[in-house]
Amino acid sequence: MxxxxxxxxxxxxxxxxxxxxxxxxxxxxxxxxxxxxxxxxxxxxxxxxATPIYEATATIMIDTERSPNVGLDFLAPLGMGTRETIINNQVEVLKSRTLAQAVLEELRRQGYDRTFYLFSDGKGRWSLRAKEVENPGDEVLIKRLQDRIKISPRRQTDFIDIKVQAPDPKEAMILANTIAEVYHRWSLEHSREEVRKVKEFLEEQLRKKEKDLVASELALKQYQEEHGVAELSAETEQLVEQLAGFEALYNEAKTKLGEARTRLRYLRSQYADQLRSLDEDMLHVTSPLLEELRDKLAELEATYARLISQNYRDDHPILANLRGQIGHIKEKMRQEIRALVQKGLSVSDPMGYSQALLERIYGLMVEVEADSSRARALGEVVRQYEERLKQVPEKSLQLARLKRAFEVNEKIYIMMKERLEETKITEAGRIGNVFLVDPAREPLYPVKxxxxxxxxxxxxxxxxxxxxxxxxxxxxDTSIHTVEEIEKQGFSVLAWVPRIQVAGRGGEYFMMSERLTSHLEPRSPVSESYRTLRTNLQYARASQALRSLVITSPSPKEGKSTTVANLAIVMAQAGMQVLLVDSDLRRPVLHHLFGQDKEPGLTEVVLGRASPEEVLRSTEVEGLTLLPCGTIPPNPAELLGSEGMHELVRQMGRRYDFVLLDAPPIIVVTDALLLSKEVDGTLLVVRAGQTDRNALLRARSLLDQVGVQAVGVVLNDIDVTGGYGKYYYPYYYYYYYY
Incomplete structure (x- = not known):
């Protein structure tokens, strides 16, 4: 790909x-x-x-069927009691600051503030924490506790996972269980709060009636003893009993009215913040229909009380019909209130929360009005019977009044005790809607x-x-590494040479002589690379055979001198008479490679101070002659571009089969360009991983400017252990050593 x-x-x-x-x-x-x-x-x-962090999980269930919402069961009729809404509400409660504060108080009550990481800077282990620690402020602790808690509701279920993380597994377990227990207790107390207020009201009224009953009983007994009167006449007795019965109904209605008012006060105080955010007009909604219904309710209650005073029994069809009408009127009042509230809150309350709250308040207000109407009607009946009682003879009147007071107090006391017991049963029946399904266990492995x-x-x-x-x-990296990169630049690669491994013994000059691999190790892959170069040079130009060649490089230290020396050796080994000229008059090194003297040499011959025969040096390689550089001139470029240099190259070309000239880098100085005009071809040497691609292009541009085309490029110093060379080195190695 x-x-x-x-x-x-x-x-x-x-x-x-x-x-x-x-x-x-x-x-x-x-x-x-x-x-x-x-x-x-x-x-x-x-x-x-890192300190290991353990996570404990306690699982609770919210019974949405039993109680749509903790303390907000009035939301159900509006669709606010859907499971998703309820679960989301409980998740927010579990994340709340109030619950976190309650959990901290419970932990302090149990003494964990001396041993938990939560109450300290978090250093040490469980077994080392039983010591006094500095207690940070509650706000810091609340934030720290909230950061450790993760509340995760399970999809499509009523289950919520309470996950708590702590540096100690036991602490994580206790924290998770404490949160679940405090939440369950808080939910239970919250659901019973309204009933508890009613119970407290009944208990207070019961204590008062108990005192009234005792006082009325003592007064009746004392009067009977002082006046020697024990019984009333049958007619008076019946009147007293009827009056006591109606007064008991009257007080029962007043008691229910007190309960309704207590519930209403609780609701207003419990949700005072929400009510303050509503428009004042919403708290006093009314309409002509609502006023008409209120009047009708008062009329029906009065009729109901009058019929009772006429000794109609509760199961009488007329009373049953009246009760049905009263219930119907109440329902119509609730519907009218709901319509008015919805109309006023349709925009400002899209979730219906305030609407449900107001409906509950107005529902209780309807109950208050109904109970008030009944109490007024029964009060009127009681007043009528009191007027009839006044017609009793004076001696019997006082006894009748005392007996009536006793019977009324007795009936009210019994009624209140029954109501109190009913309220207690109702309170006990409020078991909440939160259940602990799985308490947290001590985790065995850390989660972090x-x-x-x-x-x-x-x-x-x-x-x-x-x-x-x-x-x-x-x-x-813009340096050249592979043959393909050179070919993509438009050059012909005549050979690639592996890196020469130099042992490094005997000083710098000995190291340089070790680079003559073609002479020292003729069977090595490096030597074969130079033989490949020799062969490719023979066929580099089909129209004209190459007999003289300048070897240069784009930049310094790219291995041109080593390349020209080894190329000269493999040509001589092929039976050619080769002249190797060190024409790098800037930094000559060929005399070091072959162990020859630098002077006299090329400079002396070009200047006419010596003949070629006097400076040419034979080498250890048969057929290879070296012309060293000679004295370093002050003007190398002028010397190499002189007529004497031109004549020398032409003379040596007739004398030897092949003339190789080592020239300075082509980009640095113009020496190589001057020599390129005197020979048959120019060979560029680039070093893998060092020569810049732009430098190679610059070298070609300089050659084009003088009308010279490079015959090819030698890629030198390839690492055969990796990259490009590793694909070919095994073949060379196998072929020449096995």
Missing amino acids: QEPMVFAGTEGETQVSLRDYIRVLYRGRWVILLSFLAVVGATAYFTFR PKKKLNLLLAAIIGLGMGLGVAFLMEYL
């Missing part, structure tokens, strides 16, 4: 192969390895030194740090970073 890649220093886009990617990875292998080790090592260090995941991510990030740096280095 191939994909485009833009190389710096080239025009357009070139296609790269999988081999090029492998070469980039191989070249950047140490960067990739170091990046991988650094990231993985740092991650492992911090991961294994996730060692395997951290190391895996570190390995991926480390490799990714290393690969990124490797490819970035490749993108920024």
Whole structure:
């Protein structure tokens, strides 16, 4: 698979192969390895030194069928009691500051503020925490506790998971269970609060009636003893009983009215913040229909009380019909109130929360009005019977009044006790809608740090970073590495030469002499590379055979002198008479390679101070003659471009089979360009991993300017252990050593 890649220093886009990617990875292998080790090592260090974090989970269930919402069961008629809404409400309650404060108080009550990480700076272990620690402020602790809690409702269920993280498994377990228990207790208390207010009201009224009953009983007994009167007449007795019965009904109505008012006060106080946010007019809604219904309700209650006073029994059809009408009127009032509230809150209350709250308040207000109407009607009946009682003789009147007071107090006391017991049963029946399904258990393994995941991510990030740096280095690297890169520049590669391994013994000059691999190790792959170069030069030009050649390079230190020396050796080994001229009058090195004196040499011959025969040196290689550079002149370019140099090259060309000239770098100085005009061809030497592509293009541009075309390029110093050279080195090695 191939994909485009833009190389710096080239025009357009070139296609790269999988081999090029492998070469980039191989070249950047140490960067990739170091990046991988650094990231993985740092991650492992911090991961294994990090404090382990344990997570405990307690599971609770919200019974949405039993109670649509904690303390908000009036939302159900409006659709606010859907399971999703209820669960979301409970999630927010579990996250609330109020609950967190209650949990902290419970933990302090149980003495955990001396042993938990939550109440300290988090240092140490469970077994080392039983000591006094500085207690931070509640706000800090609340924030710290909230950060450790994660509330997760389960989809499509009524279950909620309370997850708590802590540095100690036991602390995590206790925190999770404490949150669940405090929440359950808080939910239970909240659901019973309204009933509790009613119970307190009844208890208070019952205590008062108990005192009244005792006082009325003592007064009746004392009067009977003082006046010797024990019984009333049958007619008076019946009147007293009827009056006591109606007065008991009257007080029962007043008691219900008090209960309704107590519930209403509780609702107003409990949701005072929500009510303050509403328009004042919404708290006093009314309409002609509503006023009409109120009047009708009062009329029906009065009729109901009058019929009772006429000794109609509760199961009488007329009373049953009246009760049905009263219930119907109440329902119509509720519907009218709901319509008025919806109309006023349709825009400002899209979720219906305030609407439901107002409906509950107005519903209680309807009950208050109904109970008030009944109490007024019964009060009127009681007043009528009191007027009839006044017609009793004076002596019996006082006894009748005392007896009536006693019977009324007795009936009211019994009624209130029954109501109180009913309220207690109702309170006990409010068991809440929160159930602890699974208490948290002490976790066995930490959830943080996730060692395997951290190391895996570190390995991926480390490799990714290393690969990124490797490819970035490749993108920024404009040096030449492969034969293909040179060919893409439009050059012909005549040979590539593996890196010469120098032992480095005996000083600099001995090291330089070791570079004559073609003479020292003629069977080596390096020597074969130079023989390949020799063969390719013979066929470089079909129209004209090459007999003289300038070897140069775009920049210094690219191996041109080593290349020309080894090329001269392999040509001489082929039976040619070869002249090797050290024409690098800037930094000559050929005399070092062959162990010859530098002077006299080329400079003396060109200047006419010596004849060629006086300066030519024979070498250890048969057929190879060396012309050293001679004295370094102050003006090398003028010397090499002189007529004397032209004549020398022409004379040596007739005398030898092949003349090789070692010239300075072509970009640095003009010497190579001057010599290129005197010979048959110019050979460029580039060093793998060092020569810049732009430098090679610049060298060709300079040659084009003087009308010279390079016969080819030699890619020198290739690392045969990797990259391009590793694909070919095994073949050379096998062929020449086996």
